Amino acid sequence: MSNGIIITPGLADGALKRPVRSADVQQQAQAFQSERRAARIRSLVAVALMGLAFMTIAAQLVRLAMQGQTEQRISISAPLATAFARPDIIDRQGRLMASDIVMHSLVADPHVVLDQKEIADKLATVLPDLSKTRVLNAIADKTKRFAWIRRRLSDAEAQRVHDLGLPGLDFRPELRRSYPLGRSAGHILGSVNIDNKGLQGIERYLDERQSVEPVHGPSLSARPPLRLSLDVAVQFAVEEELAEAMRRYSAAAAVGLVMDVNTGEIIAAASLPGLDPIITDEHFDKSRIDRLAGGTYELGSVLKTFTAALAFEGGINQATRLDVRQPLEVEGYRIRDLHPAGRPLTVAEIFLQSSNVGAGMLALQVGGQRQQAFLEKLGLTTPLATEAGTVAPANLPGSWGDIETVTISYGHGLAVAPLQFASASAAMINGGYRVKPTFLRKTGRTAKPTERVIASETSHFIRQLMRENVASTRGTGWRADVAGLNVGGKTGTAEMPGIGGYNAKSVIASFLGAFPMDKPRYLTLVCLFEPKGTKETDGKITAGRNAAPTTRRIISRVSPLLGFLPD
Amino acid sequence: MRILLTLAVAMTLLSAYTLYSVNYETRVLTDQVRGREKAIKAARRDIAILKTDRAHLARPDRIARHARDLGLGPAKRGQFDTYRSSNRLGRAMTVRSGDEE
Numbered sequence: 131m132s133n134g135i136i137i138t139p140g141l142a143d144g145a146l147k148r149p150v151r152s153a154d155v156q157q158q159a160q161a162f163q164s165e166r167r168a169a170r171i172r173s174l175v176a177v178a179l180m181g182l183a184f185m186t187i188a189a190q191l192v193r194l195a196m197q198g199q200t201e202q203r204i205s206i207s208a209p210l211a212t213a214f215a216r217p218d219i220i221d222r223q224g225r226l227m228a229s230d231i232v233m234h235s236l237v238a239d240p241h242v243v244l245d246q247k248e249i250a251d252k253l254a255t256v257l258p259d260l261s262k263t264r265v266l267n268a269i270a271d272k273t274k275r276f277a278w279i280r281r282r283l284s285d286a287e288a289q290r291v292h293d294l295g296l297p298g299l300d301f302r303p304e305l306r307r308s309y310p311l312g313r314s315a316g317h318i319l320g321s322v323n324i325d326n327k328g329l330q331g332i333e334r335y336l337d338e339r340q341s342v343e344p345v346h347g348p349s350l351s352a353r354p355p356l357r358l359s360l361d362v363a364v365q366f367a368v369e370e371e372l373a374e375a376m377r378r379y380s381a382a383a384a385v386g387l388v389m390d391v392n393t394g395e396i397i398a399a400a401s402l403p404g405l406d407p408i409i410t411d412e413h414f415d416k417s418r419i420d421r422l423a424g425g426t427y428e429l430g431s432v433l434k435t436f437t438a439a440l441a442f443e444g445g446i447n448q449a450t451r452l453d454v455r456q457p458l459e460v461e462g463y464r465i466r467d468l469h470p471a472g473r474p475l476t477v478a479e480i481f482l483q484s485s486n487v488g489a490g491m492l493a494l495q496v497g498g499q500r501q502q503a504f505l506e507k508l509g510l511t512t513p514l515a516t517e518a519g520t521v522a523p524a525n526l527p528g529s530w531g532d533i534e535t536v537t538i539s540y541g542h543g544l545a546v547a548p549l550q551f552a553s554a555s556a557a558m559i560n561g562g563y564r565v566k567p568t569f570l571r572k573t574g575r576t577a578k579p580t581e582r583v584i585a586s587e588t589s590h591f592i593r594q595l596m597r598e599n600v601a602s603t604r605g606t607g608w609r610a611d612v613a614g615l616n617v618g619g620k621t622g623t624a625e626m627p628g629i630g631g632y633n634a635k636s637v638i639a640s641f642l643g644a645f646p647m648d649k650p651r652y653l654t655l656v657c658l659f660e661p662k663g664t665k666e667t668d669g670k671i672t673a674g675r676n677a678a679p680t681t682r683r684i685i686s687r688v689s690p691l692l693g694f695l696p697d
Numbered sequence: 698m699r700i701l702l703t704l705a706v707a708m709t710l711l712s713a714y715t716l717y718s719v720n721y722e723t724r725v726l727t728d729q730v731r732g733r734e735k736a737i738k739a740a741r742r743d744i745a746i747l748k749t750d751r752a753h754l755a756r757p758d759r760i761a762r763h764a765r766d767l768g769l770g771p772a773k774r775g776q777f778d779t780y781r782s783s784n785r786l787g788r789a790m791t792v793r794s795g796d797e798e
Contacts, residue, residue, distance in 0.1 A: 173698055180705050184712065218748075226752035232742045310752035350741050366757035614777075690772040697777075 213305045214326040215343045216336055218355035219319065221362045222397075222571045228319055228333070228407075230326070231308045232348040234288040234301040236279040240269040243298035253279070256290040269298070281324060282306045303348040307333070309407045315365050316405040317420040318358075318518050318569060321413060330413070332358065332569060335517040357571040359395035364388055367687040368398040372656070375680040376402060379661035379671075385422045385548050386680075387655045388688060391556040391644065392579065393572045394565035396516075397652070397692070399549070421659070423521045426545035429657070430624025430673075432642045433541035433551075435558050437489045438481045438595060440504050442588045444496035448477055454487040461533040465490050481595045482605045484621065486540040493539035498530050501538065507583045508554040509564055510546055517569045522547045541624055548640075552655045555642055559596075559650045562589040596620055597647040610643055610678040612686045614696025618650075619643035619681060621673035626660070636660050641677035645685055645694065652692060656680050 219228040243249060250265040260280055268277040281304065283291065288301060307322045320331020328337035336342055336356060343351055372384040388398040401422045405412040412418050419425060442448075451474035457466040467485050480488030493501050505511050514521040525545035527534040537543035553567040563579035596618030599605030606621040622640040625632035639661050643654040656677045663669035667676060689695070764770075 170698065173702065177701060177705055180709065184708070187712070187716070225755070226748055229745055229749050229752075231745045231749055308749045310749045311756050314756070314758075348742075349738075350745055363757050366761070370758070370761070613773075686773075687771045695772055695777055 212325070212347065213345055214322075214328075214337075215305060215345045215349050215351035216307065216322070216326060216328070216333070217341050217351045217353040219332060219336075220355045220357050221360050221365075222358065222395075223361060223363075224357070225362045226310055227315065227358065227360070227362065228307060228309050230305045230350055232303050232350070233282040233284070233306045235281045235304045236283055236288070236291055237300050237302050238269050238277045238279050239298050239300065240272055240274045240277055241298075243269050243272075246270065249296050249298065252294050252296060253291065256294065257283075257287060305345070305348050305350070307408070311362065313404045313406045314362065314369060315360055315399070316407050317401050317422070317424075318360065318399055319407050320518065321407045321410070331407075331518045332356070333407075334519065358569050359390075359397060359571045360399070360569065361397050361691065363691050364688045365398040365400065367691070368684055369400045369402065369404065371680060371684045371687065372400055372402050374683070375656070375658055375661075375676065379658060379664060379667070379676045381658040381661040381676075383417070383421055383659040384680075385655070385657045385659075386684065387422060387549065387552050387653075388684075388692075389552055389556060389567065389653045389655075391560040391565065391650055391653045392563075394553060394556065394567050394579070395572055396567055396569055398688070399569075421548065421657070423516065423518065423547050423549045426522045426525050426547050427638055427657070428542045428545050428624045428627070429548065429551055429638060429640050430541040430622035431484045431486075431489075432555075432620050432622030432640045433538065433544070434481055434484060434489050434622075435555060435592060435596070435620050435642060436505060436508065436510070437492055437501075437539040438477060439558055439584055439588050439592050440496050440501055441477050441492040442591050443504070443584055444500060446477060446492060446495060448591075451476055452480065452488050452491045454480070454485050454491065456487075458487045458490045458536065460490070460494075460536050461531065463533055463536075465536055478595055478598070481620070482599050482602070484606050489539040490536035493535045494532060498532065498535035501535055502530050505538075505544075505554075507564075508557055509566075509583075510550060510554040511544075514547075514550050514553070514567070516549070516567050521550050524550065541622055548655055548657050552642070552653060555655075556653055557583050558589060558592045559644045559653055560589065561586045593618060593644075593647050593650060596642075596644060600643075606672075606674045607641065607643075607678045609674055610641060610681040610685070612645070612682055612689070612696070615685060615689055615694060616646035616648055616697075617643055617682070617685055618645070618647040619654075619678070621678055623672045635671070637671055639671060639673035639675075639677040641673050641681045643681045643685060645689065651694075654681055654684060656684065 216228075216230050218226060218230075221227055238249070246266055246269050249269065250262040253260055253265055254262050257280060265279060268279060279299070291299065292301070305326050307326055309316075309319060318331055320333040321329050322333050323329055328334040328342065341353055341356065343349075343353070368386045368388060372386045375381060376384050383402060385401045386398070387396065387400075389396050399422055401420045403418050405415070405418045421427075453474045454467065454471050455473065457464045459465075465486055467487050469483075470487075471479070471483055471485060475483065475485060475488050477492065479485075480492065502511075511524045511526055513523055524547070527538070527543050534543050549567060553565060556565045557563055560579070562582050562584040564581045564583045565579045597616065600607045600611045600617050600619050602608065607619045610619050611617055620642045622642070624638045624640070625634055626636045626638060627633075628636060638657055638659055640655065640657045643656070644650045645652055645654075658677050658680065661671050661676045663671050
């Protein structure tokens with residue numbers, strides 16, 4: 131610092147550089163100091179910014195970790211449901227009755243199609259039932275970018291189309307409802323439309339109780355299956371025996387039912403001619419209507435079961451004999467028996483010999499109002515619905531006078547759906563409790579009926595009558611007896627109304643059965659529509675000749691499946 | 698300060714590397730999950746078809762046909778015996794086997 135000369139630091143070997151003045155040095159030192167301060171501030175700012183950035187990243191990581199999201203989705207518009215994923219339908223034993231499967235549909239992009247005729251011609255070689263005109267129409271408009279060619283091809287068909295290698299064609303996977311049992315229980319299961327939405331039967335019930343998920347694309351439902359009360363094996367046996375009965379007795383149609391009298395669970399329900407759930411045309415075929423629940427019929431003498439119960443409940447002594455030798459004249463009408471007894475009959479004998487005159491006299495003794503109230507209490511005349519749909523409402527007489535009271539006592543003048551009749555009959559057999567028919571499996575406390583509609587003594591009396599009607603050759607139903615199974619029942623042959631009155635040659639032959647009668651568990655109902663006389667029936671068309679033996683064949687087949695073996 | 702800067706740079710590099718690794722692993726895992734979801738969907742579709750096929754093959758009318766071919770039918774009364782008579786039969790067999798001895 132002496133002599134105003136400063137030696138710049140860092141110069142080697144004491145070499146002198148240019149002399150510097152003291153003022154300059156101070157200025158430079160100050161500038162250096164301020165520059166150093168500025169640099170430090172910049173560094174701090176940079177460090178602070180970096181720290182802030184790290185903190186932001188850390189905060190973002192923590193936020194993402196807390197939210198548990200691994201994927202951010204951007205949705206421009208909500209996807210529209212293109213189909214409905216439906217849960218499986220299974221029977222009471224867990225056997226599959228309906229399920230969704232994924233199938234390929236053939237679509238076209240008309241804009242990309244090079245040769246329309248080539249596509250129509252070549253598709254016809256692998257899909258022979260596909261109309262060429264329809265294909266040409268579908269792909270005619272080149273401005274379109276999408277056209278359906280054929281919905282839901284089988285895998286083999288899709289492979290054959292794929293192998294053609296035609297430009298402009300593509301496949302789109304779609305859900306399709308599959309019914310592996312074919313026509314079996316077709317009326318009960320119902321049907322779905324092309325988009326897998328339920329239209330009828332149990333399929334519609336699934337939609338109504340919101341078990342069906344709207345989906346975009348072919349996604350299978352993850353919901354638990356719907357367990358029905360039906361038993362596939364029993365259902366098949368009933369259907370097969372009804373089909374055999376239709377063939378054997380040349381009947382136009384037949385219905386059959388097996389019901390648990392204690393729970394109302396329907397184990398089997400068939401109406402023939404049946405229908406295939408996937409063949410849409412059959413659903414509009416009048417000959418295939420569900421006669422079990424969709425039609426009402428005068429069922430004839432099977433309703434005498436109710437008349438006998440009404441008489442018992444009405445206090446008519448079992449030992450009382452009614453003179454049924456002469457026709458019964460009511461309001462100008464003459465009611466007569468097909469085979470007059472020729473002597474006075476007790477209530478039991480009226481039931482066993484199926485006397486119309488006797489039934490009419492019993493009903494008149496109790497009175498029309500009590501009869502009407504009794505049938506209503508049983509649920510025969512009130513609206514009824516099951517999971518498979520609404521049951522056709524009973525056709526009631528306009529006025530309920532004496533003649534109506536008499537005709538209804540033997541099953542005419544009141545038309546009911548066979549299913550409604552069967553559920554009302556359950557109370558006659560189960561000890562007197564009203565049950566609601568159901569196609570769903572019931573378990574636990576909900577399975578037990580609680581509404582008593584007749585006394586247990588009345589039910590016991592009816593059970594005795596039904597058993598005697600089958601066990602004794604005096605009864606009309608002895609052809610329904612199955613050795614060792616203690617079957618009971620009641621026949622009914624009802625003339626069908628036609629032009630100008632009832633047609634004696636056109637009847638509905640019915641048999642209401644139950645087993646085992648010492649402690650009834652199951653009820654059966656068989657109705658044959660317009661059966662013809664055969665050599666086997668000696669030309670007769672009465673229920674004892676056709677519906678009763680059909681019931682015998684059904685019970686002998688289904689009883690082992692239901693856990694009842696012959697004693 | 699220099700140490701701080703050096704540490705900050707080092708942390709930056711380390712963080713960048715870590716983030717890159719996490720990101721990469723996430724993508725790989727996401728792809729794997731997507732692949733497995735696709736495989737599950739395909740498997741569920743196959744199971745649905747197999748279930749339907751099985752139910753179709755096991756339908757009662759088909760089984761009944763085979764059963765009839767084998768001479769089988771519904772159980773009949775004569776095929777069952779009471780406990781008492783089977784007990785009697787058992788005793789008779791015991792006596793007979795005793796005689797043989």
